[in-house]
Amino acid sequence: MAIINLLPSSKRRKVRRGSAKTKVNPSAPLTSVQLSPLILKIGSICSLLSFLLCLFCFFQLKSKERNLLSLERKTSALKAEHKKIEEMKTTKMKLEKTLSFYQERVKKKIKWKEKLCFINEVIPKEIWLTFLLAKASPEKTILIKGSSVSLIEAQIINSISQFAQRLSENKDFKEVKLGTVAAGKSKRLNVMNFNIECRLR
Structure with a gap:
């Protein structure tokens, strides 16, 4: 069947020019060329977040290590102090025993003197x-x-x-x-x- 275009020639040219243009349908699926920049941006953001997270963990680890080292030093200092206190207690006990020994000796000497005097009398x-x-x-x-x-x-x-x-x-x-x-x-x-x-x- 033959199709006859009844429009004037000027109109037909405009139609032809208009028909030569490519229209983009917004509802059409995105191609790989259109997705690449978006994926790159998402990847960059993820990489940045991972880096920041690693950096945060690194500083946290360093902070914990410093705290642990400080606690170990304090523990060592407390142990040293505890050892000194125990040594002082031991020394004190020895001195008390020595003092008690000499006090007892003095008392006994006085008693011995009394007993010896009594023996001499009888x-x-x-x-x-x-x-x-x-x-x-x-x-x-x-x-x-x-x-x-x-x-x-x-x-x-x-x-x-x-x-x-x-x-x-x-x-x-x-x-x-x-x-x-x-x-x-x-x-x-x-x-x-x-x-x-x-x-x-």
Whole structure:
């Protein structure tokens, strides 16, 4: 079928010119050429955000490391101070023990003096002492060694028994124990050597 254009020639030319132009449809899908700049921008923004995030994490890590180092230094300083305090406590305890020891020694010396004076007062005339030892450990004890001399043997035995009895009457002695007694002779005199152990309260 033949199509006849009834428009004037001037009109037909305008139509032709207009028809030669390319119109863009807004609803048409975007091509790869149109998407490339947008993808590049998004990628750049993501890269920048990743960089900033890494930078933030780096500074946070450095800050935590500084805090940790500071805490370690403070901990070391506190440990050193604690060690010094413990050493001072130990030294104080040693000094207190030493002081207590010397105070006890002083007290005991005074007591020893009293006990020795008492022993001297109750010694019978037939007895003389040959050895006297006062010790504080393991128990407070006075060890006495002596000899009794007389022409009469019964008097010797009596003087030793009397001496032990007088010692036991002292309330500061919790036990008076008569040990070995050995008889002998010195020229024409009868001699008996003995030892007595006195335990203090």
